Structure formats: C-alpha cells, structure tokens
Amino acid sequence: MQEILTAIQEGAPGEDLAALAVPESYRAAFVRRDETELFEGLDSADKDPRKSVHVDEVATPELAPDEAYVAVMASAINFNTVWTSIFEPLPTFGFLDRLGRESVWGERHVRDEHIMGSDAAGVVVKVGSAVRNWKPGDRVTVHCNHVDDQDPTAHDDSMLAANQRIWGFETNFGSLADLTVVKANQLMPKPAHLTWEEAACNALCNSTSYRMIVSPHAGAMKQGDAVLIWGATGGIGGYATQYVLNGGGTPVGVVSSPERAELLRAMGCEHVIDRKEAGYKFWSDEHTQDEKEWRRLGKDVRGLIGRDPEIVFEHPGRSTMGASVFVAARGGKVVTCAATSGYMIEYDNRHLWMKLKRIVSSHFANYREAWAANRLICEGKVQPLLSRVHPLTETGEAALAVHRNEVEGKVGVLCLAPEEGLGIDDPEMRERVGEDKITLFRRLGS
Incomplete structure (x- = not known):
C-alpha cells in the first residue's frame, strides 16, 4: 500500500497506478466473529467499541468483474459502524453469511472478520473487466448502496431491490481500511475543492437526507414547507437543515445544548428548540407517553413559526415518534429513516388517521439520488459536516464518541492519507465557496 500511496501523492498517471501490484493484504478496522458475545449482559450505553474493534492486516479479496479496488484516503464513522462494533441489534456476521449464499462472488464476504465502514474518499487503483465508466487514477467518493442490478427488483428504485444492502454493514470489505472493494455503481466524483477527510464524510448521511427531504420517494419538500428536524446538527440532521434552507423551506431545528443551538444558528437556521432547556419528557415512564408534553412541543413550534410543520424529519425512533406524529400538520408527513433510541415505536393512531397524516419510510438513497446529492457537494451548495478526525488506529475511539453522542456532524478517519x-485539487473553488462555510463544524462543532 505504501507504493500505491507514494504514486498517488506524486500524481502518477492512471496507467502507472494500474501497473502496480495490489498487495496480498492491507490494514483494516474490523470486528471478529468469535467475539460477538463480548458485551453479553451489558446495556447498550456500557458497550465500548474500543474493546471490539481491531486494526490489523486482512487478506485482499479477489476483484469481481463489476468491481473496483479503491485506495481509501479517508473514511468516516456512521451509526452503522457503532451498531457493528457493539453487535446490536444483532451481530452483522449473519448478513455476511446470507450474502455468501447468493453467488460465488458473495462467498468472498464470509469471513471471521467483518471490515466495517460505509463512507470513503480515495483513488481507483484497478477495475474489473466489466467496468466502463471508471479507470485507475480517478478520484472518487463512494456511496453505500450495494445492489445487484441483474435482479428485476432493482429497477425503478434500487432501494426496493430484494438484495439491496449497505456496503460495510451488510457486506464485507468496508471503508475503514487502506483499501476497499466496491461495485462500479457505487462510485461518484470526489469534490475537487475538499480535502480527503472532508470529501469522505458526506456520502451516507448527505444522500440519506437528500432522499428524505428532496426526493419524491420520501419528503418531496416544496418551497414554503416547514420542517421539524430532530438532531439538526447531527450527521443527517445537519444536511437536512441545509436542504430545507436551500429549497426555500423553513427549518425548525431541535438540538440538545446551547452550543448546538449556536452552531445551528450559524448554519442559518433561525428557529431553534433546545430540547434539554425545554425539558420535554415525552415518556412519563418506560411504558407510558405523556400527551401533554407532545402538546407543549407543538405549542413551542407554533410559537416560532405560527403553524404546524408539513414535514417531520424523524430518526430517533422510540423516544420521539409519538411526539413527531402529533406535531405534524394536518395532512403532513413524518419521514423516518432510523431508530437510534429504539426500534419498537408507539404513537397515538388517532392523531394519524383523523388528521390524514402519513408516516413515510426512507432508507439511504438510490444511485441517482446519491449522485445528485454528491453533485451539490461538488458545486459547493451543500457543505461537509466534518467536526473531528481520527487516525485509522483510533477507529474504536471514534466509534465510541459517536455512540456517546459526544460530537456534532461527522467524525472522519484518516486511512492512507x-x-x-x-x-484539494481546486483551491480557487474552495476560496469561492468560503473556508468559513466549509469548516464551520470544525470550528464550532468539535
């Protein structure tokens, strides 16, 4: 990998990169199959990714015809990295075993180690025989929709594919490594004005938020719509805030500290709710929700914008879903993509059906949506949310920080870089976009 890195740093042409031998092994962060019971009996909050994440050499897999080897310059932490590292809601090796039963190429993914990571920026070093649009030397970012386009269910919307998976979570050979293997239809151009770590942090969360807010498959926000955004300075909430502002909507951002409120206002979000200051207690005990607290939130939102929000950007799940359904406007929608506080949600169905509201599910993004979201990053219209960076050797510590909700935006990881x-390949564009915009989360969110 050092030869490959040297060639990249020296600006070697693609044919020279292609001529270099791909090493038989490479450095990666992974969890082990024989340690899936490591945290048995512990509460989620007490599970420590530093104990389960290993960084060591792993064997390089063979390249399939529709795949590319990418030298990973930088990656990032997502919640699925945390889930993988603490073996919740279940160990990910079951995903790998299922993939292994699908095809000869799928069998490569069945290993005793699961290499994690679903975000990357890097350089293509070799492509399979069926790859048309990419070549060695291309600087790329990678989105995480891993799908077999030979399956008819993948057409129309590939997120509906029967075998759709999230790369690095439901597949092996993820991005928290010096090398990764990806399908050619996961590749997108690297934003030329960003650093490796800034470019690496966007694809998963930015694409997810694009689909939730912009795409007709989910939010389909119109100009003038009000959008309540839970965790509005978080990994997906920070992108959602930008999309609402860019699209002529009115964001109402919910955060959990004065510092996060300050960061949100610096992003241009005028209407901010600090939920800890407000002291909402949507659950009076672990079994009972308190509708008075839903009503108090709704009153606070109306006090800020004069009406109920047409869209609620929902991802905490159990802790907030009852409130989300209640505060959405009559005829409005709750768009949900996750359940970080718990999967078994509860809400009062009367507030849904009697006011003709909708709950809309959304999961990552198809290639077209991811490409459109990436283009907005490339054009400087959406900014990265990078707040801190760790070396690959500290992947466990980086995952722990996300697990404990100690950081804003995204946590980057340096791999080969x-x-x-x-x-940075276009410093003039970087100057036009503005250093202060690009680095806002580094300055205020770290």
Missing part, C-alpha cells in the same frame, strides 16, 4: 488537509 498521512495527515489532514491533503487532496
């Missing part, structure tokens, strides 16, 4: 700040 030897230091921060590298990879």
